[in-house]
Amino acid sequence: MKKLLIPGVLASLLLSASMMALAKLPPPSDEARAKAAEAAAKAAWNGKVAAYQLCKVQDKVVADYLASAKAAGKEAGSATPGPACADPGPFSYTPPGSKEPDTVTDPAKKS
Numbered sequence: 001m002k003k004l005l006i007p008g009v010l011a012s013l014l015l016s017a018s019m020m021a022l023a024k025l026p027p028p029s030d031e032a033r034a035k036a037a038e039a040a041a042k043a044a045w046n047g048k049v050a051a052y053q054l055c056k057v058q059d060k061v062v063a064d065y066l067a068s069a070k071a072a073g074k075e076a077g078s079a080t081p082g083p084a085c086a087d088p089g090p091f092s093y094t095p096p097g098s099k100e101p102d103t104v105t106d107p108a109k110k111s
Helices: 002-019 031-072
Strands: none
Touching: none
């Protein structure tokens, strides 16, 4: 009897857990969407900063290698210049809905 009871209980627990996992979640609020968009923009900026730092370190390693090869009297191949490292600057986020209008109208002036 015990052999049948334990698998039955486990099966019912798994079934109830799977039903809860498949339950539909409510759509996120506007505030949550805005926060997620800002987090995505921050993550993209962090990726650009990491790429910039990697580029600077790679340039330094190449310069150090060429200098040490020249000092040792070895002939090092010329380094092919790649694109310049682009500094992403400080993080700034402007929400998509907060743009100012292209033309500013004067409410006092009517045509």
